[in-house]
Amino acid sequence: MFFGPCKLRSVDGQRRILRVGLTGGIASGKTTVARLFAALGVPIIDTDALSREVTAPGTPLLRRIAERFGAEFIGADGSLDRRALRRVVFADPEARADLEALTHPAIFEAMERRSAAAGGPYQILVMPLLVEKDHAPLVDRVLVVDCAEELQIRRLQARDGSTLDEARAILAAQASRAVRLAAADEVITNDGDLHSLRAQVEQHHSRYRQLATQAPT
Numbered sequence: 001m002f003f004g005p006c007k008l009r010s011v012d013g014q015r016r017i018l019r020v021g022l023t024g025g026i027a028s029g030k031t032t033v034a035r036l037f038a039a040l041g042v043p044i045i046d047t048d049a050l051s052r053e054v055t056a057p058g059t060p061l062l063r064r065i066a067e068r069f070g071a072e073f074i075g076a077d078g079s080l081d082r083r084a085l086r087r088v089v090f091a092d093p094e095a096r097a098d099l100e101a102l103t104h105p106a107i108f109e110a111m112e113r114r115s116a117a118a119g120g121p122y123q124i125l126v127m128p129l130l131v132e133k134d135h136a137p138l139v140d141r142v143l144v145v146d147c148a149e150e151l152q153i154r155r156l157q158a159r160d161g162s163t164l165d166e167a168r169a170i171l172a173a174q175a176s177r178a179v180r181l182a183a184a185d186e187v188i189t190n191d192g193d194l195h196s197l198r199a200q201v202e203q204h205h206s207r208y209r210q211l212a213t214q215a216p217t
């Protein structure tokens with residue numbers, strides 16, 4: 001494992017807590033890894049969860065999404081039909097750009113608020129699209145969960161009941177393994193059992209704690 005030099009970015013000249021961006025392809029194991037870090041007491045800020053919060057029933061953002069995409073994307077209980085909307089934006093780049101323009105400012109504002117309140121010793125920010133959207137400048141380290149594509153497809157099929165074609169299409173729309181790995185400061189390989197995953201998480205945890213105590217540069 002190689003750890004390069006680490007510069008803690010600062011906000012308004014104030015030293016900020018080390019932030020680790022956790023990313024990886026669909027069903028690579030980001031949530032599973034985040035839970036293992038959480039079990040070690042590390043604050044987790046999950047942008048997927050924030051995206052659900054900022055578009056919860058009754059929010060102004062949900063109203064704006066309904067105005068742009070149609071009321072049919074809001075269910076009888078007032079919640080967003082994410083699956084249906086995902087199908088639309090998956091097939092239409094312009095629609096995807098519109099959805100991101102609507103939601104991203106609110107998600108990142110919520111992320112910064114949570115991060116400012118969460119404390120340390122360091123924080124894990126789960127950001128599935130970190131590489132695709134070039135969000136590396138928002139974090140100090142990029143931690144990639146990596147596994148073989150066949151394994152991602154198998155996990156996707158087992159968890160979501162996706163067909164092989166659906167699973168392949170989702171993977172094809174994401175950054176490739178090579179591109180994601182090129183952006184990584186650290187890598188967790190999730191091709192074994194949970195025991196192996198936990199051991200890797202513990203190793204990174206102790207190193208991140210060390211980095212978190214370094215003087216700002």
Ligand code: ATP
Binds near residue numbers: 029
């Ligand atoms: P998504 O991109 O959809 O949010 P994710 O990257 O967060 O997914 P997880 O939900 O953590 O991935 O994992 C995908 C599925 O694979 C889950 O059902 C999880 O329980 C399973 N899984 C992950 N890692 C392992 C492992 N090492 N051994 C067995 N099952 C695993």
